[in-house]
Amino acid sequence: MARKLILVSILILLTAINTFSQAFSAQPAGFLNVARSSLAWGDYDNDGDLDLLLAGDPVTGPYALKIYRNDEGIFTDINANLTGIYNSAVTWGDFDNDGDLDILATGRSASNSNTWLYRNKNGEFVPVNTDFQQVGSDGAIAWGDYDGDGDLDALIAGNFSCKLFNNDGGTFTDVGGSLPAVSNCWVDWGDFDNDGDLDMFIMGDLGGILTSCIYRNDKDFFSEVQCGFTPLVGGSASWCDADNDHDLDLIVCGFDEYLEPNTLIYQNLGDLQFLCMIPGMTNASLGTVAWGDYDNDGDADVLVTGQNPACGSLSSLVYRNDGGYMFTNILAGLAGAERGNAAWGDYDNDGDLDIAITGNSGSGSPITMLYRNNLGTNTFQVNNAPSVPAGLTSAVSGHQVLLQWNHVNDNTTPEAAITYNLRIGTTPGGCQMLPSMADATTGYRLVSQPGNMSNDTSWQVNLPDGNYYWSVQALDHSLVGSQFAEEQQFTVLNVGIEPPSITDKEVFPNPVTAKLFVNTSADAEIMIFNEKGILVDRKTASGGMTEFQTVCWPSGVYLLRIFTNGKTQTFKVVKQGKL
Numbered sequence: 001m002a003r004k005l006i007l008v009s010i011l012i013l014l015t016a017i018n019t020f021s022q023a024f025s026a027q028p029a030g031f032l033n034v035a036r037s038s039l040a041w042g043d044y045d046n047d048g049d050l051d052l053l054l055a056g057d058p059v060t061g062p063y064a065l066k067i068y069r070n071d072e073g074i075f076t077d078i079n080a081n082l083t084g085i086y087n088s089a090v091t092w093g094d095f096d097n098d099g100d101l102d103i104l105a106t107g108r109s110a111s112n113s114n115t116w117l118y119r120n121k122n123g124e125f126v127p128v129n130t131d132f133q134q135v136g137s138d139g140a141i142a143w144g145d146y147d148g149d150g151d152l153d154a155l156i157a158g159n160f161s162c163k164l165f166n167n168d169g170g171t172f173t174d175v176g177g178s179l180p181a182v183s184n185c186w187v188d189w190g191d192f193d194n195d196g197d198l199d200m201f202i203m204g205d206l207g208g209i210l211t212s213c214i215y216r217n218d219k220d221f222f223s224e225v226q227c228g229f230t231p232l233v234g235g236s237a238s239w240c241d242a243d244n245d246h247d248l249d250l251i252v253c254g255f256d257e258y259l260e261p262n263t264l265i266y267q268n269l270g271d272l273q274f275l276c277m278i279p280g281m282t283n284a285s286l287g288t289v290a291w292g293d294y295d296n297d298g299d300a301d302v303l304v305t306g307q308n309p310a311c312g313s314l315s316s317l318v319y320r321n322d323g324g325y326m327f328t329n330i331l332a333g334l335a336g337a338e339r340g341n342a343a344w345g346d347y348d349n350d351g352d353l354d355i356a357i358t359g360n361s362g363s364g365s366p367i368t369m370l371y372r373n374n375l376g377t378n379t380f381q382v383n384n385a386p387s388v389p390a391g392l393t394s395a396v397s398g399h400q401v402l403l404q405w406n407h408v409n410d411n412t413t414p415e416a417a418i419t420y421n422l423r424i425g426t427t428p429g430g431c432q433m434l435p436s437m438a439d440a441t442t443g444y445r446l447v448s449q450p451g452n453m454s455n456d457t458s459w460q461v462n463l464p465d466g467n468y469y470w471s472v473q474a475l476d477h478s479l480v481g482s483q484f485a486e487e488q489q490f491t492v493l494n495v496g497i498e499p500p501s502i503t504d505k506e507v508f509p510n511p512v513t514a515k516l517f518v519n520t521s522a523d524a525e526i527m528i529f530n531e532k533g534i535l536v537d538r539k540t541a542s543g544g545m546t547e548f549q550t551v552c553w554p555s556g557v558y559l560l561r562i563f564t565n566g567k568t569q570t571f572k573v574v575k576q577g578k579l
Contacts, residue, residue: 063108065085103120104141154167185205188200234254242300294318345479404459417455467530505518
């Protein structure tokens with residue numbers, strides 16, 4: 001009996017292993033095998049499928065930087081005539097806001113170290129002259145609209161430097177500041193504190209001392225947040241709301257100070273606090289960690305590649321998210337790789353995430369592999385954009401604003417796996433408070449990333465007094481975005497308003513139509529602002545009654561501020577239409 005039980009257990013285990021191993025299958029894509037490499041998915045030709053950007057060293061030929069066009073699952077090198085590089089970092093981003101993806105790349109070419117920017121002109125890529133620093137080997141780059149002005153700024157690190165370049169109409173300027181001077185590094189953007197602007201995660205080597213830190217965006221400058229992260233080098237990181245609690249968590253991998261590989265998850269507890277989780281994944285360095293919902297169950301799974309603790313051991317693994325920061329290795333059967341890169345992307349438009357991997361293989365030879373996710377139809381489809389979100393509502397309580405919307409449907413991606421992309425601006429169509437990195441008119445996503453709301457259909461944000469415009473779009477697993485929902489408005493004007501019962505001032509009538517009267521008991525300066533903070537009228541009072549003509553004011557909410565005896569009192573006034 002015991003022997004039979006053992007045999008049955010072995011058969012069950014083998015069946016499970018075989019089932020898991022069928023989740024992904026290698027595809028003959030014809031990509032160049034490269035090492036010390038990097039890659040990125042992006043639809044450069046706007047034809048509705050993901051193309052591949054690939055850089056690295058093929059060992060037997062010149063260094064490469066190639067674009068492979070995706071034609072219904074068939075990839076073709078377009079011979080883009082880009083400078084070949086290795087020890088590289090590459091990314092897509094529409095820096096000039098013309099609706100197509102441009103290229104930012106850094107690394108070493110055959111002749112020099114540099115950082116390259118290429119503008120996409122109808123599918124041809126033209127070098128752009130910039131003052132970006134010459135990073136060289138093992139640098140890091142990331143696009144992000146840190147100042148909320150609607151265009152992509154560039155964060156570039158490496159060669160013991162880290163600089164932020166502000167994008168002003170396609171011209172980049174070093175904004176200065178004291179960011180850590182790192183090498184062998186990683187950088188990424190994420191709004192970890194939910195205040196509506198992008199913060200930085202930076203890790204790398206400071207010159208014998210390692211760092212892993214967050215720099216919080218404080219509008220005019222970035223300040224380091226002491227989060228207690230383990231300092232790492234030679235790895236990567238990825239933001240995601242892994243526990244669906246409306247804030248961004250972080251997964252990181254890399255070498256610690258003892259040159260031991262680590263894979264760690266930091267759960268965001270709010271109030272600038274993180275809890276280090278030990279997820280039970282293989283420890284990795286010189287590779288990639290990336291969130292992606294491969295099984296379409298609405299939570300984020302993890303792809304981990306790189307070098308493991310055992311000498312010479314490499315792996316590429318997919319971990320299924322089982323909730324509660326419990327992850328299961330699905331034994332996906334992927335080729336191990338180090339000193340390279342890996343990325344999720346639905347290249348065949350069948351509604352599930354596939355995988356591309358590049359780097360040094362276990363034998364030391366270069367590889368670039370494409371793995372198809374076998375959960376979908378595995379046939380190329382025309383991928384329609386998701387439906388437009390509906391049911392947008394806002395609830396204002398002081399400075400706190402709760403925004404909500406309904407789930408949407410899609411022809412390939414399950415409802416639970418749709419992500420959402422929110423924008424909040426101070427002007428119609430704007431995104432000054434929360435950038436969406438998408439075209440407000442067409443919904444075209446400027447970067448190949450999930451929405452900034454992950455799978456959430458609500459978001460709470462803290463905003464100052466003012467009038468705001470907002471909308472949201474849906475994105476499927478191919479990173480195709482719907483159009484934005486019909487724009488909504490809300491006003492935050494309830495903070496600092498003086499209750500009539502505790503003031504010696506009178507403001508009447510309220511609501512007002514043609515004339516507004518302000519009665520003060522002492523000399524005062526009276527200023528009236530509209531919802532956008534623009535000064536509408538201003539008068540000096542010598543006590544008694546002061547009259548304002550309001551018949552020409554547009555309908556809406558106004559702030560009236562009275563400055564007297566070193567004190568400021570604020571009143572909210574509502575202007576009605578002409579009766």
